[in-house]
Amino acid sequence: MRLRAITGFFFIIVMLGSVLLGAVVFTTFYLLLSILCLHEFNKLIKQSGPDPNLYTGLVNGFFVFAGFAIECYYPSNKLILFIIPVLLGSIFVQELFKKSSAQPFTNIAYCFLGILFTVVPFTFFHAMGFVGGDFNFHIPLGFLLMLWANDTGAYLVGTQLGRTKLFERHSPKKTWEGFIGGIVITAGVAVLLNKYYPELTLPQWIITGAIISVFGTMGDLIESMFKRSINxxxxxxxxxxxxxxxxxxxxxxxxxxxxxxxxxFISNS
Known part of the structure; x- marks a missing residue:
């Protein structure tokens, strides 16, 4: 428990620093984080049998994130976005040269899935910092705070009041009571965010929090399903x-x- 608390403390410090220390740190940190997540995903897949090419996937993941990150800084420069499809083609070509590939398209599919599952979401999170044009840490910071509030609220309410299982087949400990508790506490954080960060109205912050609670919980369940599928x-x-x-x-x-x-949608409506 002590080790978990220490790790959690430093994790929060690092995550807060990633959004508070400026655009360059923000971009560099989440580029690195997305590649580490992709590496972790590919290692898990290799343990379960298929053999997606690790380095081809990492290189493509790097350029996918970097391409969209550069577009955030220079919206008029689309050149690198046209290079990405060519680079992604290397995933198919590389598989041609494997001498012991029994299931080449399974390997290709997992390589693409890794990029889609890990890197692409971080490109969207990174883009939140630039949704108004220039870099602004308020929305990504608000996202993280509401995500943590949902996890914490779901855990605290679930352990104290949880009775009805939410999705027992994939996550036996999650309950509907915890899920609702997470939504309520996230909404409370949304109210506080609105007082300090007026980029979004109160209803918009609350809707954002609700999206995080619902789809964040679903993401947790999907990752649990993934881990159970590979034991x-x-x-x-x-x-x-x-x-x-x-x-x-x-x-x-x-x-x-x-x-x-x-x-x-709301910024362009």
Whole structure:
């Protein structure tokens, strides 16, 4: 428990620093984080049998994130976005040269799935910092605070009042009571955010929080389903007491694209 608390404390410090220390740190940190998550995903897949090419996937994941990140800084420069499809083609070409590939298209599919599941969500989260044009840490910070509030609220309410299982087949400990508790506490954080960060109205902050609660919980369930399908308890051991990076960011992976789509819609309506 002590190790878990220490890890959690430093994790929060690092995450807060990632959004508070400016645009360059923000971009660099989430580029690195997305690649580490992709590496963790590919290692898990290799343990379960298929053999997606690790380095081809990492290189493509790097350019996918970098391409969209550069577009945030220079919206008029689309050149790198046209390079990405060519680079992604290397995943198919590389498989041609494997001498012992019994299931080439399974390997190709997992390579693409890794990028889609880990890197792409972080590109959307990164884009939240630029949704108004220039970099602004308020929305990504608000996203993280509401994501943590949902996890904490669901845990506290679930352990004290939880009776009705939410999705027992994939996550036996999650309950409807915890799920509702997470939504309520997230809404409370949304109210506080509105007082300090007026970029969004109160209803918009609350809707954003609701999206995070619903799709963050679904992301958690999906990651649990993934781990059960390959018979592992934790996605990795990088965070002592907390498991791997995918264990810590499972809620973000599904919620970030939906939240960005909502923010993009309301900012351009």
């Amino acid at each position: 592992v308890k934790d996605s990795g051991g990088l965070l002592p007491g907390h498991g791997g990076l995918l264990d810590r960011f499972d809620g973000l992976l599904l919620a970030a694209p939906i939240v960005y789509a909502y923010l993009f």
